[in-house]
Amino acid sequence: MKAIDRVLNARDKDRPKITDYIENVFTDFFEQKGDFLGKEDGSIYGGIALFHGKPVTVLGHRKGKTVEENVACNFGMPGPEGYRKAMRIMRQAEKFNRPIITFVDTPGAYPGLEAEMYGQSQAIAANLAEMSTLKVPVISIVTGEGSSGGALGIAVANRVYMLENAIYSVLSPEGFASILWHDSEKRDEAAEVMKLTAADLLEFGVIDGIISERGSTLSVVEGQEITDAHRRLYTRIDKQITAALKELEGFSKEEIAAERFDKFRNIDARFIETKSKARMGNV
Amino acid sequence: MNSVVDQRKDKFNRYKDLRQNPAELLEPAIKPVAEYGVWDRINDVTDKDSFKEFGFDFEETNPLEFEGYVQKKEELRKETDCHDAIVAGTCKIGGYEVALAVMNKKFMMASMGVELGEIVCQTAEYAGKKNIPFVIFTASGGARMQEGILSLMQMAKTSAVIQKFKDEGGLYITVLTHPTTGGVSASFATLGDITLAEPGALIGFAGPRVIEQTIGQKLPEGFQRAEFLEEHGFVDKIVHREDMKEALTQILMLHSK
Numbered sequence: 001m002k003a004i005d006r007v008l009n010a011r012d013k014d015r016p017k018i019t020d021y022i023e024n025v026f027t028d029f030f031e032q033k034g035d036f037l038g039k040e041d042g043s044i045y046g047g048i049a050l051f052h053g054k055p056v057t058v059l060g061h062r063k064g065k066t067v068e069e070n071v072a073c074n075f076g077m078p079g080p081e082g083y084r085k086a087m088r089i090m091r092q093a094e095k096f097n098r099p100i101i102t103f104v105d106t107p108g109a110y111p112g113l114e115a116e117m118y119g120q121s122q123a124i125a126a127n128l129a130e131m132s133t134l135k136v137p138v139i140s141i142v143t144g145e146g147s148s149g150g151a152l153g154i155a156v157a158n159r160v161y162m163l164e165n166a167i168y169s170v171l172s173p174e175g176f177a178s179i180l181w182h183d184s185e186k187r188d189e190a191a192e193v194m195k196l197t198a199a200d201l202l203e204f205g206v207i208d209g210i211i212s213e214r215g216s217t218l219s220v221v222e223g224q225e226i227t228d229a230h231r232r233l234y235t236r237i238d239k240q241i242t243a244a245l246k247e248l249e250g251f252s253k254e255e256i257a258a259e260r261f262d263k264f265r266n267i268d269a270r271f272i273e274t275k276s277k278a279r280m281g282n283v
Numbered sequence: 284m285n286s287v288v289d290q291r292k293d294k295f296n297r298y299k300d301l302r303q304n305p306a307e308l309l310e311p312a313i314k315p316v317a318e319y320g321v322w323d324r325i326n327d328v329t330d331k332d333s334f335k336e337f338g339f340d341f342e343e344t345n346p347l348e349f350e351g352y353v354q355k356k357e358e359l360r361k362e363t364d365c366h367d368a369i370v371a372g373t374c375k376i377g378g379y380e381v382a383l384a385v386m387n388k389k390f391m392m393a394s395m396g397v398e399l400g401e402i403v404c405q406t407a408e409y410a411g412k413k414n415i416p417f418v419i420f421t422a423s424g425g426a427r428m429q430e431g432i433l434s435l436m437q438m439a440k441t442s443a444v445i446q447k448f449k450d451e452g453g454l455y456i457t458v459l460t461h462p463t464t465g466g467v468s469a470s471f472a473t474l475g476d477i478t479l480a481e482p483g484a485l486i487g488f489a490g491p492r493v494i495e496q497t498i499g500q501k502l503p504e505g506f507q508r509a510e511f512l513e514e515h516g517f518v519d520k521i522v523h524r525e526d527m528k529e530a531l532t533q534i535l536m537l538h539s540k
Contacts, residue, residue, distance in 0.1 A: 102307040106308055109469075109489075110497075111489030111490075111494045111497045112494060112498055113494060115489075116506070116507055117511075119473075119515070119516075119517050120469070120488040120489070121468040121472070121486075121487065121488040122473040122517055124438075124469040124470075124471075124488070125438075125468075125469050125471070125472070125473040126474075128438055129442040129445065129446035129474055130446070132439070132442065132443035132446055133446060133450070148426075148435065149465075149470075150437055152435060152439055156439050156443070168436070169431065169432060170426050170428060170431055170434050170466075172453070176428055179428055185310045186346075186354070193347060193348055194347065194431050194432075195431055195432065196431070196432065199431060200432075204346065204432060204433065206432055206436060209540075224394065227345055264439045264440050265404070265440060265441050265443060265444060267436045267439070268346075268401075268433050268436060268440070270398045271433060272341065272342075272344070272398075272401055274342065275341070275342060276340045279395075280337050280405070280409050281531040
């Protein structure tokens with residue numbers, strides 16, 4: 001499959017959404033709204049739920065399946081209030097010692113007038129900084145589009161996984177082609193060059209594993225029975241979360257935060273080589 | 284002479300001008316920036332002969348094996364005398380020892396790749412170890428597209444390291460200069476304990492053109508400028524380049540032990 005086919009698949013409006021994952025992988029979901037600073041953002045959906053009987057905080061980008069739903073959740077593009085809402089419920093998870101599971105699926109943070117006015121940059125930066133210090137396990141799964149800082153803003157996790165046909169990139173292939181080649185028509189070529197597939201990211205060491213979509217068309221149509229193929233996908237997600245939580249069992253609170261810090265501090269270590277040791281000590 | 288009333292009047296007039304003729308007001312602030320280089324900046328804010336550049340010696344990074352990227356960097360190194368888009372070292376400002384980093388937008392619009400992110404981190408770690416403040420002048424077009432997902436990861440890496448430096452008691456001062464946008468504005472640029480900005484500087488996450496295309500309308504004059512951020516509560520103080528050393532010295536004095 002070509003990279004651009006994965007991009008189109010990742011964006012397919014009929015792919016399962018966060019609501020499907022929460023409904024089928026967790027139980028007893030209690031939704032939490034609001035940033036408690038004056039705003040609510042429908043593009044971030046989250047709350048408390050049980051995972052195999054244990055409380056967790058689960059949240060992620062919300063995309064809709066219909067135009068109406070998508071308008072209500074701004075096509076999964078959060079404003080600063082969305083990132084602040086996410087951070088609010090993650091801080092609460094830390095307080096009550098609940099693991100955090102995030103589902104990433106966004107075309108990017110919303111490039112709007114109000115979003116800039118209320119500090120889009122500051123909100124994302126704060127999430128990146130604060131998530132790196134959380135003292136509970138954080139697991140992120142990129143389920144569709146993981147585009148730019150808007151995706152990373154809820155994905156500073158101990159373990160990051162991608163669905164087989166998800167993408168994760170610095171920006172959209174259209175944007176990439178437009179910036180570097182001044183031609184957004186070259187998106188297919190851009191998708192190839194950018195190395196944004198799950199296999200590419202695993203190779204880079206940026207993600208920890210790939211969740212297979214085999215045997216699943218990954219479309220959930222309203223009112224239709226969940227097919228066996230979907231059930232298999234939800235089971236695979238369940239197993240991946242279970243395995244990740246098990247790996248992080250026995251870590252102290254400080255060790256959990258340190259493990260995540262080290263992961264991101266050294267995420268590009270294989271690309272950093274120095275010809276000679278920096279002469280910092282001598283200045 | 285500088286009463287609160289005068290200051291308010293001054294601010295009001297500034298905004299009035301900005302609304303009526305933004306180009307006239309913003310030009311003097313922005314135009315010289317094009318010529319004002321990294322070394323001019325370092326000369327202006329540091330005590331005489333006190334700046335000592337870190338001797339970083341990185342190998343070439345090109346994670347996507349992007350065509351033409353290495354050649355482009357080599358050309359720019361000759362032109363700018365910088366290995367990448369940032370210069371870092373230690374210096375004294377008003378007698379106070381600090382770690383200082385200045386981004387160089389003449390080098391690929393000071394976009395953030397692996398090397399730049401690593402220098403920000405190592406400078407913060409050095410400041411932490413030496414127990415000295417870290418001052419950074421930001422300017423950037425955002426992430427270094429040519430490095431793909433690894434450039435995106437610099438946002439998380441630098442933010443985590445800066446947070447650690449701050450949590451351990453370090454003083455982190457950012458000065459946002461024209462322009463500070465994208466992945467840099469959404470990471471270490473907006474995490475300052477103290478955040479200064481230069482007059483007229485464009486500061487924002489998304490570029491104005493992208494926003495106009497998204498919302499389908501022209502943006503108001505002065506949008507995303509330093510004064511706009513000050514008005515909306517994201518900047519401690521707007522400081523003109525000529526007053527920068529004095530302002531930094533005052534802040535360092537107020538935090539000295």
